[in-house]
Amino acid sequence: MRRQTTTVGASACESRLDRARRGEHDALGELYAELAPGVLGYLRGSGVRDVEDLAGDVFVAMMGRLSGFVGDEAALRRWVFTIAHHRMIDARRRASIRGLELVAPPEPAGDDPYEGVVARLDGSALVVRALAHLTPDQRNVVLLRSVAHLSVAETADVLHKRAGAVKTLHRRGLAALARVVRSAEAVS
């Protein structure tokens, strides 16, 4: 799967970043339009409640530190997803303290743990809910690599892991996801 990120020239990106640092509305809108879908998808796939509020916190935090940011568009993208990852972890900790569950995991039925899940999934919703059967690290890696379109190195930088570990987690996560989906398709 090829990345579909818009390639912006370095000078244009820098000018847009400079305008965003100065608080210009248009530059901020462009940055938000480019980054918001990935952030929302990452948070939504991580099973966080109040995804939109958490995404708002992420962009506000980005705006508060944008004056001291140094780098290009890729660095900005990596930085924003790092903020989103930290916010997601904070939300999970708060939810665990409050006794809330982020995403209701599907109840396994029978010997095959995925059998009951697949029975209740259909279509695209099946794929999204199949993420709940991945480990947190596998889910994060799959989401960052497939939804946020970060490279292995960038994903490793965001998750504070090594590149080899990120590759392994990505492969195993995709295998588990495919296994769940295909078992569901076989049942249906």
Next chain:
Amino acid sequence: MRFGVRWPSRSHGDMPDPGTAALLATLERELCTTPDDELTRAHLEAMELEYAFQMSQWEPRRPRIGRRVWALRMCTVAAALSVTTSLAAADALPTPMQRFVSAAGTVVGISLPEPPHKVLRAGLQFASGLRAFAHQNGRGGGSQRALAGEPGGNTPLAAAPGAPSGTAGAGDPLPGSPAARAALVAKLKNAKKVTQSSSGTNGSPGATAETSPTLLATVPAPDTDTTDATTATTDTTTTTKPPRTRRPPTTRTRRVPRPPHHAHTPHTPRPKRPPRPKRPPRTPKTGSGSTSTGTTTSNAASTTTSGTSATGTSATPVS
């Protein structure tokens, strides 16, 4: 039944199989939704509020201690340079420092007064000393006056033909000229007369005959330069002085050599005192006898008189 992800060969990179790719595409489509306008506007407003808050909280950073120290050092260096340059411009620095600062200023492009060389400075000091000496004595040299533009200098216009003057500065003729030679000869003749009159019997014609050619030989010829003329002037001045008279010989008395301080003298014993004469026994006092004779001045006399009188008056001494 197990489903596995079938990874293609390495030539395809990290692309998964078509099934997995379709799965990931579905995942992206479901998760990565574009936020609606209301959500976008809310987020943008929150970002702008955050930006406004950051701008309200922004304040210029106070310079750190390192920057203050750096600024202090720079100010110190600038002050030292300015003071040094000012002193150098006023030529108030010591000579080595003045020379160094003037050289540095030349490199930079600032012209500062440079102290003269050691030899030149010594020459200038000597010249100024000579000038001061001439002004103090009120008879500046002709050449100096000529340099100073004063009248009476050694200029051809000031040379008076054959008019010797008493002082060296006033109306000096041009050295080496016939007039100067005539003046010197006249001075020498005067000096010769003075010498003869002061020496009296000592002045012999032969002696003066011997000195005159010597002195005359020092008189510069008309074709000699100024240095010779100066020497000749000095010699004539010497001849005008009265001859030194020797001190009369003083009569000296030959000193008698003093004996050494610790001369050995033989020890002579002290003469013993003569023994005291024994006292005669006291005589008892007699009232009549003493009254009659009236001699009570001395015991011996009284004894004698009393004995005589006793014999005469039959008085017996009491033992």
